[in-house]
Amino acid sequence: MDIFLQQIVNGLVQGSIYALVALGYTMVYGIMGLINFAHGEVVMIGTLVTITVAGSLIKAGMPVALAGLAGLSASVLVCMALGWGLERIAYRPLRNAPRLTPLITAIGMSIVLQNLAMMIWGRNYLTFPALLPKINFEVAGAHFTFIQVVIVLVSAATMGGLLALIYRTKLGMAMRATAQNPAVASLMGVNINRVIAAAFVIGSALGALAGVMVGTYYEIAHYQMGFMLGLKAFTAAVLGGIGNLAGAMLGGLLLGLIEALGAGYIGDLTGGFLGSHYQDIFAFIVLIVVLMFKPSGLFGEKTGDRA
Amino acid sequence: MNKWLNPRSAFGIALITIALLGLPFVAAMGGQAWVRILDFAILYVFLALGLNIVVGFAGLLDLGYIAFYAVGAYTWALLASPHFGLHLPIWAILPIGAGLACIAGVLLGSPTLKLRGDYLAIVTLGFGEIVRIFMNNLNAPINITNGPQGITLIDPVTIGGLKFSGNTQLFGLTLSGPMKYYYLLVALAILVIIINLRLQHSRIGRAWQAIREDEIAAKAVGINTRNIKLLAFAMGASFGGIAGGVFAAMQGFVSPESFSLMESIMILAMVVLGGMGHIPGVILGAVLLSILPEVLRYGVGPAQMALFGKMLVDPESLRMLVFGLALVLVMRFKPAGLWPSPERKRELSEAAK
């Protein structure tokens, strides 16, 4: 039983990380109907900037908590600028282009960002400074750390904050209007360029936050870390119904749980035929099955024909 | 068709034929390595044209195309290597490979028929990963694919006693292995180009176009959208399977790492960059994207040495950086691709107004 509990903890934490990144995808998609393929790279840049800033401040003798905050704010600022730049350079000029065009620019930007990061931070794995105190808890045989608790809380709070933003603020209302019909929204006096830029900037800030969380948790970073994480998070967003904030959160948690329980138990269930080497595809199989019955994801709205 | 007999066209065709026949000899002057690069360029042309059927004609976004390529490659590897002790001839393997890939295509297509746009993209992406991961892990409990170690000592293509590996003397010319593969690949590529051309203006081609533009309307005018979509997947997949077989024979070695998601994305980039749905554009995209990194490989290092006298940035990262930038810039300034079809161009310019 303690093992089962432990796997649930593992899955929830991993799932919260996916959810945090997935929120960034869904934020942009919900408004523009565009997959920001480079979002994983934004997360990576967020982690690496924090390493540089917080790491050097700690070395300079600043208290860890302060340095961590400085690192976090620096990475949020850098990523916001990056998100704004991405939208300006790679997406805005293509708003009327065929649907696949921005996908290719996104892939191009993702390659560019990875290689830039490699030039700046090098090819080696970097260690992330320990920003949060290491406290271990043990409840009913399941081990977890303070950092894990923080991760789950931060992603829940982020989702709450985003929901409030979308449904309680003027900007949120403008965003919803733009999502429904950009042309009409602009007729109603909404500056859609600004709204879309805001969506990118907010999404990227979330990416930075996710990057810092991932870094603190695994204490390791690398210029290629964003790709796989982005892919999983994107899967989570689609699973929950892309464009839906609560869906992204639940999709992320679900994905994390599927992976942990799948890796933990599928081997025994299938007599060793399927084992943890198939961990990465459980998620995809569940996704395919879900989409077969609910073509717009678990909580997605029915989308129009957009191929 | 009679415009093909027109003297100017005939001249063009003759020029192309001579150019295609002579190209490997020109490349060989720079070493066989360049012929090999040429081989890969044509292999990518082949793959891109296959994917073009799915993405360009039918408008179905497929991010897992490499899976069919993998199926074809592994079919060849398993049926013509010491791994199972089988050494079937090319006439048997290529059709089997194409058939298996075709089945895989239908398998992928059928559950995803209802999905649209981005949902389809992520499911096909997942499918590609599933195939790769299975190839990587099917070495236990029964060893089928030999797992991550890959399969070595794969037989080269042999047609009627002519072995494609090693040198052959023919009419006083020395044909190297890569050159022979080049001619085989060109022949296959011409075949797929002809099929593509014929399809484009056939009933099926128009049905695909109808689905691409408006699926509901297509259904309303009596097109069996389910079958037509499945056909697109199946045809695209078969081409992928054939390309995979040739790849396995050419390399003599396959391992799952050759079939990563990045490869799928690369082929999609070729199709979109060149001009979706437009055959000459797709060919251009494939040739450019497969040769560009190699040219940069040979160019970036020496250029830096010449300009600054030392390596400032290591060539590999600069190479990929330039590649990524090229993708962004081309799409930014030519959103419909480098060489879009005239209709597409017109539609776009209208949309922009």
Add this chain to the structure above:
Amino acid sequence: MRTKLSVVALSVVAAFALSACGQKEEPKPVATPATPIGKPEVVVKLGHVAPMTGPQAHLGKDNENGARLAIEELNAKGMEIGGAKVKFELLAEDDAADPKQGAIVAQKLVDAKVNGVIGHLNSGTTIPASKLYADAGIPQISGSATNPKYTQQGFATAFRVMANDVQQGKVLGEFAVKQGIKTVAIVDDRTAYGQGLADEFKKAAEASGLKVVATEYTNDKATDFKAILTKIKSTKAELVFFGGMDAQGGPMAKQMKELGIKAKFLGGDGVCTPEFMKLGGEASEGNFCSLPGMPLEKLAKGPEFRDKFTKKFNAEIQLYAPYVYDAVMVMADSMKRADSVEPAKFLPAIGQTRYDGVTALIEFDSVGDLKGGAISIYQYKSGKLEYVETLGGSAVDSAKAEVKEAVAEVKEAAQAVAGAATAVGKEVAAEAKDVAKSAAEAGKDAVKAGAEAVKNAAEATKAAVEKK
């Protein structure tokens, strides 16, 4: 259609031009300096392939430096082969650790008609490339590809001067048993290297009585191992063996600690790096790993090599440089013995190598593997890799081989004697039966003496082995 066709034709012509440019970009062979009058000079081109770009670039550069050092020494020494002065030249190429590029680069070397190839660094690129070299009849010696498959393909041209994964897996299995471990969980990263090593470890572990209680998998891009580690925890394994690289191994060791797993961590050369300790932090402390070969300090010519290397390149030896150095030396040595630089002529000589190199006394077995490659065990101690012991290895193995040879010789001698005795006996049967008898007896005595000698030798070996 007409205009289109001409555009196509134009683009094909452009492609022509492009490939013609490619030809120009090809690095031109360095012109050989004018030879001093008298002796003719031959240039021997040796290809070297390793990743110069990508995450393993630092290892690739290290390999190349090893080869450069060897070549410079050879040229300084001024070898003479077949009556001509030999000048060695290194054609260094980059395969980015990618099998596809490995094949392209290999083709380039074959085109350049190199006399031999040193490399590649990774098994993943070495294996597909080896076919191209074998087809062209070019000898290849790798200083770092450890996958057993490389030499098992049956190519006469493939050699390596480093212990392979079978040997490493076996030693690690034996080491685990020696540590008093009873149950073990195995994790591999599903790469050619990781899976190969884990499989060999599993075989060896099971053969020496260890119980494998769990086999789990991850991948070479993963950062989270908690799900599989939790499962391993439930099996209460005493040891976790990881077949994979440091970038996964470090975090894995760390997460084991976070989950309260008390099991030890053991891995092969992929995690036997300072990087592992950096990433694993204090979780790496006290655990073990292995590296093929022996530490340079323990080798007769090791410290000397280190001095030469650091002096020349102003850099520390990363990993495989001494092996690559030896690979070049073996190649040159074989040319000298065959008195030819023609691959077809000196290839058979490589198989008969008996060369006292920096890393070991190098001899090859029938497939081209290093005979009795040594494996050393290291322990992570306060941020450093500390040498523990060397298992397997040429000292013991060559002693064993010598005993075998001695046994065979004695047997032959005895047979000859006996044969002679009977022959003699037959010839003079009628006249001198007594003589024959005594002769036969003499033969018997010789056999007896031989047998005793063998026994002694065997005992000596046993003692030597036990000492080790």
